[in-house]
Amino acid sequence: MSAKVHAELHESVRRSLTARDVRYTAGRRKVIDTLSEAPGPRSAAELLDETHDVPLSSLYRSLTVLDEAGILRRQHDADGLARYELAEWLTGHHHHAVCTDCGSVEDIELGESEEASLDRILAGLSRSTGWDLTGHSLEVEGVCPSCRT
């Protein structure tokens, strides 16, 4: 993420937090910085390492607060480990590819026409299932380039 976009990211986060009376502290900025540079969702342990000097409990509390504020999204990988990524309104809509070999998760984007056919599929599902569908995520699994070699 470029410097300019980076500054805008922090501004977006700050505005969003301020509106909820949540403070944008140094530790939280480090978390957002780290996540914005990551190629895919990060675990708490990875963030603990990559943010430097953000204590465990503060990290977890910040992650919880940022999740509740809609700044980031928490999921769980195949091992049940919590993984965090910036929310889609900050990064843009994307999907995930999970390596069945090493477990790494990589962000991937679909082209317009692919995303459009996904939307058509969802519209059909909404009708046939009785659910009021609000979002979707396609997760593909396979072997990543570095495990393939």
Place this chain on the structure above:
Amino acid sequence: MSAKVHAELHESVRRSLTARDVRYTAGRRKVIDTLSEAPGPRSAAELLDETHDVPLSSLYRSLTVLDEAGILRRQHDADGLARYELAEWLTGHHHHAVCTDCGSVEDIELGESEEASLDRILAGLSRSTGWDLTGHSLEVEGVCPSCRT
């Protein structure tokens, strides 16, 4: 699941386990029975309750063994709780709808043409990402019929 298909299910499981020198015990049959009747993935706590008289540690050990044998599939829900369902070779390929309100997960199936367009999307991804893709799952989120009312 009908009685006949049910019997076939147990036979499939038994054959698969026998081939790996894993025994198909009463407790494990209860787990398979419960999962085959569930409308979506079950947690360990739910299985503990629904199987009756399968002790905690035995349940977890059976789930681990059955997962490793490819009989069932373990995932984790939004709260990080492990959830189990029969593997797709036993139930058929399907996807999940997650209720953003109550957290319930329901199995859903796509029609042939929808599944075919998903496959086309995946083929494109395989080319553009350099991954060797082997599977996919589409998770849709929304509000389930019972939470909508």
Place this chain on the structure above:
DNA sequence: ATGAGTGCAAAGGCTTTGCATTAGG
């Protein structure tokens, strides 16, 4: 028979919480 499975209790690992202190707006 004989090794896999069971069942209880104890341990593990990730995450949350209590509380006194610090610092952001």
Place this chain on the structure above:
DNA sequence: CCTAATGCAAAGCCTTTGCACTCAT
């Protein structure tokens, strides 16, 4: 200033494991 956030240690919760006993094949 005044309340949210921090940071340490302690507690929680789901899941796994040690060990002696039991049962499936």
